[in-house]
Amino acid sequence: MVQMQLGKAGLSENFIETLRKSFKRHENIKIALLKTCSRDREEIEGIAKEICSKLGNEKQVFKYKILGFTIFLKRCKRK
Numbered sequence: 001m002v003q004m005q006l007g008k009a010g011l012s013e014n015f016i017e018t019l020r021k022s023f024k025r026h027e028n029i030k031i032a033l034l035k036t037c038s039r040d041r042e043e044i045e046g047i048a049k050e051i052c053s054k055l056g057n058e059k060q061v062f063k064y065k066i067l068g069f070t071i072f073l074k075r076c077k078r079k
């Protein structure tokens with residue numbers, strides 16, 4: 001499992017591209033949200049949904065789970 005941190009820069013194109021490259025080798029990624037990013041539960045949910053929508057395509061779908069201030073992403077294949 002790959003571990004990443006999301007800070008005050010937020011969801012940049014660079015961060016999304018790094019996630020794409022990481023998912024080529026791994027199925028699960030753990031993203032820790034730093035205090036400078038967000039401490040609001042609804043905002044964390046929005047960040048997770050935005051990540052999944054930017055990464056997803058016709059062949060792959062991504063699911064997430066939130067525990068505290070950590071987002072766990074999982075790559076799933078579409079049928």
